[in-house]
Amino acid sequence: MLLRELVLVNFRNYVRLALVPGDVVTVLRGDNGQGKSNVLEAVYFLATTRSPRAGSDRELLHWQARRDTIPFARLEARIARAELDLHVEIVIRADADAADAGGPTVPANGSVPASPPVTKKITVNGLPTRAVELVGQVNVVLFTPEDVALVAGPPAGRRRYLDITSSQVSGQYLRTLQRYNKVLAQRNHLLRHVRERRQPRDSLDFWNGELVQTGAVVVAHRLAMIAAVNRELGPLYRQLSGGQQTLEIVYQPTSYVPDRPVAADAACSALDPRSSEALAESYAARLGEMLGKEIEQGVSLFGPHRDDFSFLADGVDLNTYGSRGQQRLAVLALKLAEGQYMRTQTGERPILLLDDVLSELDPARRGFVLDQAGREGQTIITATDLDAFPASFLARAALFDVEGGTVTGAAPRPLRRVAE
Ligand SMILES: Nc1ncnc2c1ncn2[C@@H]1O[C@H](COP(=O)(O)OP(=O)(O)O)[C@@H](O)[C@H]1O
């Protein structure tokens, strides 16, 4: 899969950008705060319709554009795929009309007005497209220094990671997950009503069934993904860490007891309907046992929305016992493994987006990462300077300078380095 061209209008600090990256590796070089990560964020957004870091899509609009009558940002990508070329466009609009129509008003204390809602309009090859239909058409893997939170941070980030990765390779996963989330909200609402005796207990029966059916499919997909990623992860981590340690990620379910045979079965063949049926059975049993507690608390306590996974290096949990360096390498290995996983699932290597990946690696590890990056498919990598790259790598790379929201094709290489 190849990003042929990226066009941005009013996105972050880009008033306008048209970028034609290299077919293999592209290096974006620039000082801090110039807009390197913003480019990767834009590509990621075009693939997933989500920002990896913005709290709200509003943040993505260029500050100056926010003063326009109808503030908008536009992102466009031309993608070459084996089967079909794609033109993806997303327009983000801060809709002034929506604000007038009974939207938020200026608070009485006269402080900053509350923001009007933001809308996203997606088109693929000129046709209006829903986010669920876009996700999966352009595959990306992003690595940023903040991703260390995947190991060191709270479970919500790990669940988001599972959801985004699985959604990129399976439309069924994304649709089922959305259904699960709707069912979950309904069921939570009902649990509170049952607690307050406004509804009979058996009014939950239907929702229990829906939760179990959709939840089991979500878990089965996650287990299949984790099993496949683990096959790549061990060797990648050994090479990255230069040691003998094995690394695996281990799913921690709340809807069944992990060491019952069902889990192992499911991991081997999770897309086999029998495994999701087996998962549904144990999930239903768990809900049956714990329903009293859920009613008491008025919230669904078991299921993929409460599940987690851990990183085990030789059986030791890196979340608790890993050094910062180990945690970073584990996440980097995971992202590289994810790239290989997506390639086997979709038949094409995803676009690899590596943000500032070299700064904390020693030369041997840099060499390994760059070798992976340049092996096949397309990689876009950001850096504050070029010293960390071997000359042989730079010779094959498309180089760009990023400065204050402008990207220019850089000179091939400084003379000093050519002479080396
Ligand atoms: N909505 C926005 N409008 C204009 N500029 C923005 C917006 N959001 C972030 N920026 C600017 O983008 C720059 C950060 O870009 P980033 O890509 O993270 O930099 P880096 O090159 O360090 O990766 C900062 O200068 C920030 O002020």
Ligand SMILES: [Mg+2]
């Ligand atoms: Mg950055």
